[in-house]
Each structure stands twice: as C-alpha cells, then as structure tokens.
Amino acid sequence: MRPPLISSSINRAPWDVVVVGAGAAGLMSCLELPAHLKVLLLNRNTSRHSSSRWAQGGMAAVTRLEDSFQSHAEDTLKAGAGLCDGDAVRMFVEEAPQCVQRLEEIGMEFDRDCDQLATTLEAAHSFRRVLHVQDRTGRALVEVLEDQVDKRSNFLHCRGIRVTQLLVQSNCCVGVQVLDGPYLYWISARAVVLASGGGGHLYANTTNPSQACGEGLALAWRAGAVIEDLEFVQFHPTALHLDEGPCFLITEALRGEGAVLLDKFGKSPVAHLDGADLASRDQVSRALVEAMARQSVDHMGLDIKPISLARIDAQFPNIVQRCRALGLDPLNNLIPVAPAAHYWMGGVATNLQAETTIKGLFAVGEIACTGLHGANRLASNSLMECLVFARKMTKIELNNDVDLVASSINPINFQDCDFSLSGTTTADDLVRAIQNLRELCWREAGVKRSSLGMQKAWHSIREDFEDLNSQPLLQLMQNQSIDSGVRLEEASRRDLNLLLDLNNRQLVSALLFEACLFRRESRGGHYRIDVPLSVPYWDCHSCQQRGQKIFTRPVKA
Numbered sequence: 001m002r003p004p005l006i007s008s009s010i011n012r013a014p015w016d017v018v019v020v021g022a023g024a025a026g027l028m029s030c031l032e033l034p035a036h037l038k039v040l041l042l043n044r045n046t047s048r049h050s051s052s053r054w055a056q057g058g059m060a061a062v063t064r065l066e067d068s069f070q071s072h073a074e075d076t077l078k079a080g081a082g083l084c085d086g087d088a089v090r091m092f093v094e095e096a097p098q099c100v101q102r103l104e105e106i107g108m109e110f111d112r113d114c115d116q117l118a119t120t121l122e123a124a125h126s127f128r129r130v131l132h133v134q135d136r137t138g139r140a141l142v143e144v145l146e147d148q149v150d151k152r153s154n155f156l157h158c159r160g161i162r163v164t165q166l167l168v169q170s171n172c173c174v175g176v177q178v179l180d181g182p183y184l185y186w187i188s189a190r191a192v193v194l195a196s197g198g199g200g201h202l203y204a205n206t207t208n209p210s211q212a213c214g215e216g217l218a219l220a221w222r223a224g225a226v227i228e229d230l231e232f233v234q235f236h237p238t239a240l241h242l243d244e245g246p247c248f249l250i251t252e253a254l255r256g257e258g259a260v261l262l263d264k265f266g267k268s269p270v271a272h273l274d275g276a277d278l279a280s281r282d283q284v285s286r287a288l289v290e291a292m293a294r295q296s297v298d299h300m301g302l303d304i305k306p307i308s309l310a311r312i313d314a315q316f317p318n319i320v321q322r323c324r325a326l327g328l329d330p331l332n333n334l335i336p337v338a339p340a341a342h343y344w345m346g347g348v349a350t351n352l353q354a355e356t357t358i359k360g361l362f363a364v365g366e367i368a369c370t371g372l373h374g375a376n377r378l379a380s381n382s383l384m385e386c387l388v389f390a391r392k393m394t395k396i397e398l399n400n401d402v403d404l405v406a407s408s409i410n411p412i413n414f415q416d417c418d419f420s421l422s423g424t425t426t427a428d429d430l431v432r433a434i435q436n437l438r439e440l441c442w443r444e445a446g447v448k449r450s451s452l453g454m455q456k457a458w459h460s461i462r463e464d465f466e467d468l469n470s471q472p473l474l475q476l477m478q479n480q481s482i483d484s485g486v487r488l489e490e491a492s493r494r495d496l497n498l499l500l501d502l503n504n505r506q507l508v509s510a511l512l513f514e515a516c517l518f519r520r521e522s523r524g525g526h527y528r529i530d531v532p533l534s535v536p537y538w539d540c541h542s543c544q545q546r547g548q549k550i551f552t553r554p555v556k557a
Helices: 024-032 069-079 086-105 137-149 214-223 280-294 309-315 317-325 382-395 427-444 449-466 471-479 489-516
Strands: 013-019 039-043 155-159 161-169 172-180 181-194 233-240 261-262 300-303 337-345 346-350 361-363 486-488
Touching: 013 024, 013 172, 013 214, 013 309, 013 337, 024 039, 024 137, 039 161, 069 086, 086 233, 086 382, 137 382, 161 181, 161 214, 161 471, 172 300, 172 337, 214 346, 214 489, 233 280, 280 300, 300 471, 309 317, 361 382, 449 489, 471 489, 486 489
Parallel strands: 013 039, 013 181, 039 155, 181 361
Antiparallel strands: 161 172, 172 181, 181 486, 233 337, 261 300, 300 337
C-alpha cells in the first residue's frame, strides 16, 4: 500500500499565500500578513542555515538624536553611486525606526548602552547607527521571528520542500510546483511571496550558504517577471581566508570599532581611499585585490588589537571563538582575510509595495531589487530592508478574480517513474560541473571583470545550459500538467535535485554575465578593467527607467 501522498494540512487548496524562503524576509512577511489568511511557508532546508542567520554586524536605523533621516538617506545614496531609487531610500530610512520598535515589542533584545540602544559604526556611515546583538544579530533576529511565527494559528511551516516552478495564468501567479520527498506536485495560492535570498553561492569564494544560489530569481525569470541590476554584486572585503578552512564573514563592525587592514609589509592597503578602512565595500575590496596581486599573496591581514579586550569580549565573542576553533589567535595575530561574494544588489524588480511585474507575485529581501541599494549596498541596510518591505504584506492584494483550478491542482493520480540521467552523465559529474561554474563566476565576474573573459564565459554557460535542458528529469518537471502528480524513485529524486541546482545556477550565471556585459562602465559593485570609469549616461538620473534595462525572456539561443 502506497504511503500517504502528502499531509492533509498541506493539501488544503487553495492557500491564501505561499511564502518561499524562511530567512528574515520570509518570516517577517509571514508575521505581517493579515491574521485571517491561510499562509504556507515553504522552506527548502531541513537545517537552520540561511544568509539571515549568518549576518553578524547588525541593522541600520536612525535611533540617536545626533543622527537624522537625511544623513542616513545621503549615506545610502552615496554608496549606491547614482542608481538608488529616491522614493525607496526615503521610505526605508523613515520606516526603519518603526521596525526597530516592532522588533523590541516582539522580544528582540538589542545590545544596550546604559539607557539607550547600543550602536556601532560601519563603512560609509556618517554616524554610529548600526544596532546589533553582539556579532550574531542575524541569528538573534531569525530566532525571535521563528518564535513569533510558530505561535500563529493560520500558519504552516514545511521544511524540506523545494519550489521548482511558479504557476502563472494570464500574468497572474496562482501557485507553485514543489518537490516534496518523492513527490512532484502543484499547490495553488492566491498570492506567492518570494523570499528565497540572493546568489552569493554562485561564486567559489563567498560568505553565503549553499542554498543562496539565485534559485528564486530563476523561478521568477522563467515565470516572466522583470529582473534588473544583476551586474551589481557586493564583495565583502573581510572574509576569513584559510587554505583548508571555511570562508566565513569577519564583520565590518570590527573596523568600525578600530580594527585595521594590513598588507604583508605591515602597511595599510587602503590608506589612499577616502575613509581608509571604512571606505565603501566596493572600494576596499578592489584595493585589497590590487594589493594582493602586487605582493603575490592570497590574503591581507586584519589587526583587531586596537580594540579593547572588554569591547571584543562584549561585542565580538563568536568571531573570536570561531577563529580559535580553526587554530587562529586573533587577539595576538592578524586574521587572514580576503574579499568574497556577499550580497546581490540586483534581483526581481519590485515597486514600493514589494509587487513584481506579475500580479500576485511579491518579492522581499535580497531576492528583490527595490532600488534601495543602487550599485552598492550601504552596510547593514539589508536586514532592515527585509523588515521594511515585509511590512507591505499587511496590505497584500490577493488574486480573487482568477480561476485557481484548486481541484485539478490536487495531486490525485500518481504514477511511479524511474527516470534517470541520460547519456554518460553521473551525479558526480553534476557536482563537478557546479563547482567548475562557481570557479568560472569568481574568475570572470568577480571583483574585477573584463569584456573578453565575460564573453567567453557567457557563451560557454549558454551552451551547457541548452545541453542540460535535454535531460528527461528536467523535461518531466517542466512539462508536468497541473492535473497530475508524479512519484519519483529515490535515485531519480536525488538526480533531479542536482539537475535543478546546476540548471538554475547556469541560468542565473548567464543572466549575471549578460548584465555585466550590458553595462559598459564601472560603478559600485560592477568594475570592468576595460571601462574603469563611471559614465554619466548610465546614471539613473539621466534615464527614465531605473537601472535602464529589464530582462524578461529566458536565456535560449
């Protein structure tokens, strides 16, 4: 006798809202959605890894009398290098303090300095406005949000379920296709919120977890949503660099409290920058890459000795512990650091209500391109962006005028399938292909880029993308009708997950290179050695459409 298809709790079509992703953006969206709606949160992971959890530094908001909305806005605009949306910036800085108050009301315990919230300084900020919970702000935030969401009676959180397609009818998003254990089936909904994070793991060197590979962007692209500004990738200048160790973030807040970068001769590699160690992240990352090339080394040093031991113990205990666990003595020796892919400023285009160009499809968090960050994100604006735009879910507009075909989406009729990888391709081949692609992205679309290298990479990825699409397992997923479900054998399910990983990475990497080639200038997180200067033509103030470009069709020859 076949086991039950899916739990009856999931099989309640249609849901009012399906939220994809369980980081800060997804959890806060669930909290802000009206309490009378039936909400399904789909989480690809069975573990608790997410980019939000890994965030160390904090959240930027104006909370001190000496600071101002104008100053926060000016810092954000300056970092964005001419491409920020002024309305998005204005709304963000004005609503950020309200989000801080909301978090405190639901149990977030920020570090305090006597009778006020403690703040620290990070790169390109004019004032100390970054709130924190030691050096584990992201983890503290996610844990508070999870605790609150789990109390909601209208909410169901399902782990280990992967969204594989969006269901779009008449330019309205009315559901998702999912891979749930051995089953591939459809779930209908009146709205879908993408909160699946960014694409830092497209790169070999990154501070992001493996699921941050642009999967949500691939889903939106295939559904026909507009995406923009993919060329702007932020490389964090200080990621731990060990030959055999993990590449994890060493928060910028350390430099805000007095830590300094040093080269192999004990000199500052950033002394020539306006702001030196606290210049914008794109400038510091390029300076480190240039210094490493000149000195034929693969890392720089971060000296935290200028910070008092009391401050280190109080604010950065986790970083010190992790370094010591890897055999480092950060209190007496330099921490080896190098730039790594960290944050994607581009994404699925949204308006100020988090609406995409497809009715019923919303995007919140790093997956979204709201216009806030422009060409380069101001430090610690990202976690707060999740909260500000999640607030828009309180007034979400559902697809009430669309036939949701709830009865036909229910996966009633199943067939056993024994699909396998075609040709001589093996699962190991797919794993190697993913790693090779990550190396290619780092090499040709990293801190420094050139037209020739990007052109070759783009053509290579497109060819591989077309070849992979012929795999029968992908064809099964892409061509499955909405009135049927499929039960996969264990080997097929494993292969399909790898195929999806590689296929999505190829698609999103191709879009990344296309965007990089399109913008024939250097600006913010996009630096081309063949055109190293910014060109006024590309400034958003001189064009009618933010970002000047849109991508809405799949990458196919």
